[in-house]
Amino acid sequence: MENTSTVKVFTLSGLQDARTYRSIYFSFTLLIYLLIILVNLTVILIICLERDLHEPMYVLLSHLCVNGLCGTAGFYPKILLDILSDVHVILYSGCLAQLCVIYSFVMCEITLLTVMSYDRYVAICRPLQYHTIMTPLMVRSLLLYAWLIPISEVVVALILTLRLPLCGTHIDKLFCDNGFIMKLSCVPATINNMWGIVIVTIQFLNVFLVLYTYGQIVNVCLRSSEGRSKFMETCVPHLASIVSFIVATMFDYVYSRHNSKVLPLGLRNFMAVEFLVIPPLFNPIVYGLKMKKIRTRVIKLFSNTTVSHRFGGKSQWAKK
Template sequence: MENSSTVKFFSLSGLQETRTNKFLYFVLTLLIYLLIILCNLILILTIIVEKGLHEPMYIFVCNLCANGLFGTVGFYPKILVDLLSDIHTISYGGCMTQVYFIYSSVLCEITILTAMAYDRYVAICKPLNYHAVMTSLMICKLLLFAWCFPLFSAAVLISFTATMPLCGSHIQKLYCDNWSVVKLSCVPTTLNNVCAYIIILSQMAQVVFIMYSYVLIVSVCVKSKEGRTKFMQTCLPHLLALINFCIATLFDVFHSRYGASQLPLSLRNIMAIEFLVIPPLINPIIYGLSLREIKRRILKVFDGRCKDSQGPTKQTRQQKNGNRG
């Protein structure tokens, strides 16, 4: 019998079918990861550089994209190494680190979306009080909540997991997650389960708050054409991001808790990584294309760079023509 003091490495499963085409899967995974980095960085840098975007809504969008990058750091570097290796293992410390990155990112996603929902509620339902409510101090408080609460919650959950003696070292997944490690425990996991359910309930409460705030927002927006336009421009992207994230998370929950071994391995892998691929890739695209101000600023930045690259050529031609004259 093993325990956590002797389990130094975990073996991971899920990559058996990739051995024959591992270079193809490696290239596809690398392209997806680079695309995630590129899309999120473009949006983050645009919001940081453009002073006209230093408003609460865009600040929250910037943090949402930053969280997307934060979460994928815990998954993609490791899976890229595994795709090129015949041995798929991870150290105990590496496993706990991966769990922390992925879980805290998932929790951060909901808290940031909650802060964004509150911002949109105040902007549309109480427009006259918006600047009085959404002050710099309030934005800092919302961001502290959006980051500190998930980071602390994930740390508490993992600390309980790390104290459990383990009777196995095989994780039936592409990566480490808390539930997969907990299932290897030699002792009852009541304390860990209670902590997990408290965290889940807190996340569900935030989803209920988001939905309730949007019921109020819709009730205000349907009264005028201007309100409907504002809803489509600023609130619809947020709802799409929320729906996208909830569906992706449900896939992982069903896979972790109720995943059946009789399902095809490829389908189980898709269910396991869907929330690590779709939300961080789709979110910057949704906001980049839907929010007119961000879209305009991104195009402005790229258009300015194109003009700068063409400028010296045109200027040189004019000087040559002047010299000839």
């Protein structure tokens, strides 16, 4: 019988077919990761550099992009190495670190989307009081809640997982999953399951807050053309982000709870990693396209870059 004193390495599955098309898988995965870095960094830099974007809505958006970069950093470098390797393993400590990063990303994504919905609620339903309510102190408090509470939940979950004696080393997934580690436990993980219920309850409360605020927003927007315009510009991308994230995480939940061997391996892998592909790539793109201020800055940034390259090229040609 193996336990945590002897289990030093976990084996991962899901890349059995990667050897045949290794270069294609690697190139496609690397391209996605580079795109995620590019679009998120672009939005973050634009918000940081443009003074007129130092407003609560854009500050919260920049934190959403930072969270996307942090979460994907816990997955893509490892999966890229695994694609190039014939042996897919991860150290016990590395597994816990990956769990911490990915689970924190998921939890923080939900809370960040929740506080963003509150910001939109105040902006549309109480516009005259917006700057009185959304003070710098309030924004910092919301961000503290969005980051600290989820990370604390994940840390407690990992501490509970650390105490479990393990009777196996194989995780039937592309990356470390707390649910799969609990299945390897030699003893019932009752406390872990109870804490999982607490976390799910907290997240359901966040979702309820989002639904409530948007119910109020829609009610107000139906009364005025100005409200409808503001809703279309700032709330639609936020709603799209919420829907994409919920759908992506539901796929992972179904995979983790009902890991059916009947499904093709490619479909199972897609269900497992969709939340690490779609939301981090989708969020900055949809906000960048829909929100006029960011869209204008992006176009201006790339236009200036293109012009400078052309001008530089002509200058060098002229010197020659």
